[in-house]
Amino acid sequence: MAAKKLGKIGNTKVDGSFISDGFFNWKAGTEKFRKHDESECHKEAVERLVTLPATTRDVGEMLSAGHAKEKADKRKQLLQILRSIRFLACSKCGYIIY
Numbered sequence: 001m002a003a004k005k006l007g008k009i010g011n012t013k014v015d016g017s018f019i020s021d022g023f024f025n026w027k028a029g030t031e032k033f034r035k036h037d038e039s040e041c042h043k044e045a046v047e048r049l050v051t052l053p054a055t056t057r058d059v060g061e062m063l064s065a066g067h068a069k070e071k072a073d074k075r076k077q078l079l080q081i082l083r084s085i086r087f088l089a090c091s092k093c094g095y096i097i098y
Helices: 026-037 040-055 059-093
Strands: none
Touching (some): 026 040
16 A cells, blocks of 8 residues: 555555455455456456566676676776776886786
8 A cells, every 4th residue: 555655556556455455355256356356456467467577687797797897897997997006106206018
């Protein structure tokens, strides 16, 4: 229910008894579950569940790729700093080191 209030559920066909209102009539539970199972709200949720993994990337892979890119960028920066230090050190003493 909190996810619906915060706008995190983007289902266009909302079934209030299972998302926002709650469910209290357990004597008619199987009938209500069967009715919900055939509702457009449930069908849309199942469709999203099936299609979502195909359209999104794994969070771990995204973080790992970002970490690898950041690591490569930092390495380039460090090498440039070391080249600059070596250049400045050699220009002071008159030697050229490659």
